[in-house]
Amino acid sequence: MALHPATRFSDTSRLVSSYQRGRGLLAGDAAHDHSPFGGQGLKVGLLDAVNLGWKLAATVQRRAPDGLLSTYTSERHTVAARALDNTRARFAVMRPDSQTTAMRELMAELLTTQPDVNRSFGEMLSGVTTRYDPGEEDPLVGRLVADAGLTVDGRDLACTR
Structure with a gap:
């Protein structure tokens, strides 16, 4: 008797139109749902929680300017939409036809021979290119925290080794 996989993934991507209705707020899988391909779901959901938190x-401490909470949907909806597009694209390249095989081969060549293309895909998947526009001049304002090059005992803190 052969063992067959018991799980099946398909493109069931969904995204709410707004993360807020009245006093109700959504984050993570309640706001967006997509395939686990690429491993973006947990990260996107956690960053929803950080942004909303x-x-x-x-707001609760009465330190927020008027309308701050309303920026939650505009900032996070765009990020989730991009993650959904990314996972849909991953499903597209899994089709078993000759056109898709040709596309996969072309993408593999670009990723292995073009460092900028490889870096761009890595940045897209990791979310480090996420940027909110707070209207400030400094290019670091509104970005996720970059690797600051901090070291302890000669080891880079961003290093997982």
Whole structure:
């Protein structure tokens, strides 16, 4: 008797139109659902919570400017939509036809021979290119925290080794 996989993934991507309705707020899988391909779901959901958390705290403590909470949907919806597009593209390149095989081969060649293409895909998947526009001049304002090059005992803190 052969053992067959008991799980099946398909493109069931969904995204709510708004992360807020009245006093109700959505984050993570409640706001967006997509295939686990690429491993982006947990990261996107956690960053939803981070974005919403500090805004809720500022609002509850009455330190938030008017409309701060309303920026949650505009900032996070775009990020989730991009993650959904990415996972849909992954499903597209899994089709078993000759056109898709040709596309996979071309993408593999680009990723292995073009460092900028490889870096761009890595940045897209990791989310480090996520940027909110807070209207500031400094290019680092509104970005996720970059690797600051901090070391302890000669080891880079960003290093997982």
